[in-house]
Amino acid sequence: MPEMKKTYRVAFVKEFGKPLVVEEVPMPEPKDREVLIKIYGAGICHTDVHIWKGDWALGGLPPRLPFIISHELVGEIIAKGDKVPDDVKVGQKVLVYAWGWTKDDEWVIKGLGHLNDHPLHLGVTTEGGLREYFLVPDYRFLVDVEGLDDLPAVAPLGCAGLTTYRATKKVLPFLGVDDYVVVVGLGGLGAYQIQWLKALAPYINIVGVDVKDEAIDFVTRIVKLDATVNAAKVDPIKTIMEITRGKGAKVVIDLVANAKTIGTYLNVSSKTGVYLLVGMMGVEATIGPLVPFIASEKSILSTVVGTLQEQIEVVKAAKRGMVNYKAVITKRLKLEEATEALEALEKGKVVGRQVVVL
CATH class of the missing domain: 3.40.50.720 (NAD(P)-binding Rossmann-like Domain)
Structure with missing residues (x-):
């Protein structure tokens, strides 16, 4: 299991269209239903480019600056809150479902939680995971990926897949x-x-x-x-x-x-x-x-992204070998190189998918 540190690195959007700024921030402690994970891979998506450039600023996205992008996240549980059940275990490898919500409503009842009127969309309506560690707000938004290899390559299954x-x-x-x-x-x-x-x-x-x-x-x-x-x-x-x-x-x-x-x-x-x-x-x-x-x-x-149930199905399909998720990854970068990934995607120079490996 990764060693618990007192601080960790985060790549911030501080100005629209400018290079991301990497800084050290204090390590959070999970409480209640929260889960702390060590990020292994964070995918870079066109949505991240829109947020980084400020294309959606008039619509209120991102909600503030500085901001943290990336919603394609995979990692390992290193700590959890006291209301997280025993079957969610420290050391477990997980994909983070990025399209959650803060309050159950009719869309959740219909099985369409990604359309919830109280969205908790990582890297879009709330801060994302372009960082070494990420505090998942609710354990129910974790999908077990045990059995899948090359974990950084799994990350884009959370959006593109x-x-x-x-x-x-x-x-x-x-x-x-x-x-x-x-x-x-x-x-x-x-x-x-x-x-x-x-x-x-x-x-x-x-x-x-x-x-x-x-x-x-x-x-x-x-x-x-x-x-x-x-x-x-x-x-x-x-x-x-x-x-x-x-x-x-x-x-x-x-x-x-x-x-x-x-x-x-x-x-x-x-x-x-x-x-x-x-x-x-x-x-x-x-x-x-x-x-x-x-x-x-x-x-x-x-259509837009997908439901939590569909995210579970995507991971199950990957475990059955129905999709070659590894072949789609064409570039792996360090956290300090994340701006390069955004610039390349903006200029149309990316053929496959890019992942920041942490």
Whole structure:
């Protein structure tokens, strides 16, 4: 078990868009339902870039500065409060469910706690885990990861893996044998998305779309696709319609979701097709002419992160080897190098996922 120290290091956002500042802070003592964990890995996500840059400041996020980002967290329990049950043990390896809440409400009762009106979203509405140690506010937001190796690589299962898993579950009811699914945006998120589709719907055809050959190559090294399209080199609408033999895609999963992707790939959605918005890279978009959209009975859905139950399922699936989580990690950094990870992601230089190893 890691040695308990009196202080530990934290990487703070002190000014929007400026380098993170690493400082020593006092070690907290867990009380009540709290659990103190030693962080082994903290993933870097596009949400972290938005928070770091101040893109969502007008909406009240982050709630204050200085602030601590990162919501993809994995580590080891080193201490716990007096109201934490005996089956939550010191020394246990855990993933932190980042999308918790401070007060049970109707959304928790419905099993949709991630939509709670009193969110406790790590690194977004409350401080995250880009630090050596993290005080988890409630033990129920811990998921056991005993049996998984390369723990730092497990961290992105808390957002990237979870988000794409829920996206897959959302579209499964609409898919039949030999239907086509178009995944827009490959790289790290896309690598998880296509693995989940392959695992949960092996009877479909998957078309991967990106504007970078390196992103396409990265994903195809991890998982086999039925077809790929570089939208920077060919007419994506024409090419996808040819691939689908003129029928279009029953499902489009948009991992980018900006005005350009929505305006383009709605055109390859089939009759009764479903367009699922996952990414948050845009501000607003139009869907084009309404009459043909309505007359074809097309639908637009959205999804965000996932439920606590789905997080448990993601970890179980990883333990069964249903997703190669290790292959998605392309860069590991020290805490002092976290700013480099944010800058690289902002500039579009990251193909897979980055993890800060502590």
